[in-house]
Amino acid sequence: MNHSQWKTRRTKRLLGESVEESPAYLEAGYAFALGQAVYDRRTELGFSQAELARRAGMTQPQLSNIEGGDAAPTLPLLTRLAKALDASLTIDLDGDTSAFVFTPHRAPEPDQARADGRSSAA
Numbered sequence: 001m002n003h004s005q006w007k008t009r010r011t012k013r014l015l016g017e018s019v020e021e022s023p024a025y026l027e028a029g030y031a032f033a034l035g036q037a038v039y040d041r042r043t044e045l046g047f048s049q050a051e052l053a054r055r056a057g058m059t060q061p062q063l064s065n066i067e068g069g070d071a072a073p074t075l076p077l078l079t080r081l082a083k084a085l086d087a088s089l090t091i092d093l094d095g096d097t098s099a100f101v102f103t104p105h106r107a108p109e110p111d112q113a114r115a116d117g118r119s120s121a122a
Contacts, residue, residue, distance in 0.1 A: 030098050032069035034091075037100040039067045041085045055084035 012019045042052050053063040057080055065071040066081075073081070082089040087102040 027072070028069065030093075031072055033098055034073075034100045035067040035069040037089075037102055038063075038081060038085070041087055041102040041104075042067075045085065052081075052084055056080045 038052075042049070045052075047055075049063045049067070050060045053060045056063070056077070058077065062071070066073055078089055082102065085102055086106070087104050090099075090101045090103065092099040092101075
């Protein structure tokens with residue numbers, strides 16, 4: 001089979017064909033969604049990666065790996081990240097979907113409030 005005959009997941013779905021996602025594909029989606037949630041909250045606070053890493057007791061490259069979806073942090077590290085981001089972390093894993101939400105402990109300043117949510121999902 002040459003590459004012109006390959007069908008992407010999207011193409012298969014559009015054609016009504018069954019698409020089975022591998023466990024590795026799902027795990028990558030979870031890691032990416034978590035990384036996006038960390039990035040969103042960090043930028044909302046105006047922190048650099050180095051500043052958040054310092055506050056969470058980790059290195060900037062470790063934080064970069066998490067934000068890039070290249071690492072699956074441990075529960076103790078997630079706890080430190082949530083504390084450093086002054087937020088509670090809610091993780092909702094439901095079958096093939098997931099959501100990671102950082103909920104601020106205190107209301108943001110009016111100029112920092114955003115209309116979009118703080119939720120990232122896979």
